[in-house]
Amino acid sequence: MLGEGILKGLAETARNFFGSYFSAERLTTVEYPEQRIAPFEAARTFPFLVYDGADWQAGLRCVSCQICEKECPPKCIFIEKSKDKKPDALGKPQFYPVRFEIDISVCMSCQICVEVCPFEAIKMNTEFELSTDDRFGGLLLNREQLAKSNQYYHQIHATEAAEVDARLAAEKAKFDAKAKGAADATVAKAASAAAARAGEGA
Amino acid sequence: MSLVFYLLAALTVAGGLAAMLLKNTVHCALALTVAFAGLALLYLDLDAQFAGFAQLLVYVGAVAILVVFAILLTKGSETPKDGVFSHTWLAGLAVAAAVFAVLAWSILQSVSRLPQAAKAPTVTVQQIGVALISRYVLPLEIVAVLLTVALIGAVIVAMHEKEGGAQ
């Protein structure tokens, strides 16, 4: 019938109008910044550096291999390697970054640095309220600003962090087992050498 | 001859003069509209309500728009670069003065023959309606036929142009 579409449309908008006072599905506004939507787990904005433990300088996972600096497409990572070595989580002495800066006005959030890091040291953050009025250095985040704890990583990307932690624990276990096996082997070798020496002596 | 009459007369005459003297054709059309409005107000001053409002509705609402469209669709809308008054202003003024003189003479001659200070009868819309249907029905029908012919003619002219353009 002619005009039926108009009447149906009018009914729908009336339903919208009255429904918006009662049901949330007919009023989808989230009044930022008083109300916020929780960020999704797969959200990403800019990178950050993960550190284990309480002290960010001692527990920083980054060993300054500079792979992320080379792979970054817009070249927004600036790393300066240290001259000395520090022991890492596994106990091995490693280099550490004296200067690690990311220019987030250039970063395009492509996540390539995360994909190529062999040490699970750099991950993607979800924080977006980063505006500043310092035009010339405010968007150049340095080492201290980039370092966030592993607990924070668990908070923002729970499954990813759990998976990374499992992998790192497995590696540590393998390393420990290998070290223990090497230690057992040396102990066994020393014991058999001592037994051989005792046998020869007797 | 009250103050209101003089003011309205001044407005109408100014509108008419401007319509004749200005160079920009669209300004002339707008000044003519002011003259029409002035006439309508004069009718209202004489208590002829229907005539006044019909004048506004028809002349200002339709004829003025028609005139303006006609000017726009032809070359008359090109704006002159200099001057406010058209360069034939003297001739126009002379013609206007001559016509005014003739009309004024004829009106003054006839007024002296009429009885003085006869109060004009107030004509209501109902009386106009009754007169149109009873006494003046033939002119009404002829005017209606004329308007229909004009409408059909306009449609045919427009259609014909479109067909010609398409070919």
Next chain:
Amino acid sequence: MIETADQIFVLLLHWLVSFLPASWQPVASAVLCAAVIVCLFPALFALTVWLERKGLGRMQNRLGPNRVGPFGLLQPIADGIKSLTKEDIVPFSADAAVHFLAPIVLVVTVFMGFAVLPMGRNMVLVDLDAGLLFYFAMGASTELAVFMAGWSSRNKYSLLGAMRAVAQMISYEVVLLLSSVVVVMITGSLSLTRIVEAQSHYSWGLPHWYIFTPWGLAGFVMYAIAATAETNRSPFDLPEGESELVAGYHTEYSGFKFALFFLGEYVAMFSISGLGTTLFLGGWSAPFSFLTWVPSWIWFFSKLMLSIFVFIWLRGTLPRLRQDQLMNFAWKFVLPMCLLNLLVTGLWRFLGDGWLRWVICSAILLLAYAGIALGEQRRKHIGPRSYRYAE
């Protein structure tokens, strides 16, 4: 007591004017009434702007403005301050005199329409015998202002918008007049006060409003369509739609002049709703005979705000009509129905009282509507789409 509440503004006016000498009283009374109208309707305009933004927002599943003042009530004031403090830019090649006069002419002619609307019992500024004709004369002058605005901007697109707006307004003016003529036919007078008085009788508690008759309902629907088109409201807002010719004929206006155009459009909406209320909805009369104790001006303004809400509702629902669709609609559908309505009204008048005239008139109108609807459907071949691919 009820009488006092109903006539409170009239009594207030008489009391205020009684302080002046007798020879000045008519002029003073007229000036005071005009001043009240000029202050009241822009205030209502501010309220309507707020209502529209909130209402449209709710219809579109979002909140309207809610930051400026509680529930965003001070938003119109913020908008007003913004308009007044913006730089007034006049294009270099624009026709300065006409450019300046266009919004003034628009606002003046729009406000003149209120002079004949009866806003309550005995509350009409000028009780003219040909009140309806006066109203339409003022409406016709509005088109001239639109044209002046578009032409003086010396901008192709403004001119195009103005031409479209004028064409639309002229087409729908015919519809507006014809759908109002049926009311005049039945009432027998062009005076708006007489029209309202003829509707303020009750039978079995129900009012005699013209909308409750077949020809009145058809007339009201066509009047509403024509009113929406006359004031360039959605869905007929092609001349001023923001996604079309920027802003159509008022593209080149900024600051206070744009605010005047905006004001003019909304006040025209009030004025035409007021006329529709007077002609079809019974003006200041109450809907039921047991509600006549409520003051008459409350009824008038309630019906006015209801019409405004319907305008806002239509705006939130319907997509914009294209220029040729709009004109086709006016000349090929609404105008024939209007002429048929005239015939039906004549039949109504001469069939005399009784149920027969209701049946016959409703039947004629419904058959015509259904007939046109079927004709349109058959012509359009509405069915599943068929595609033809290039070889």
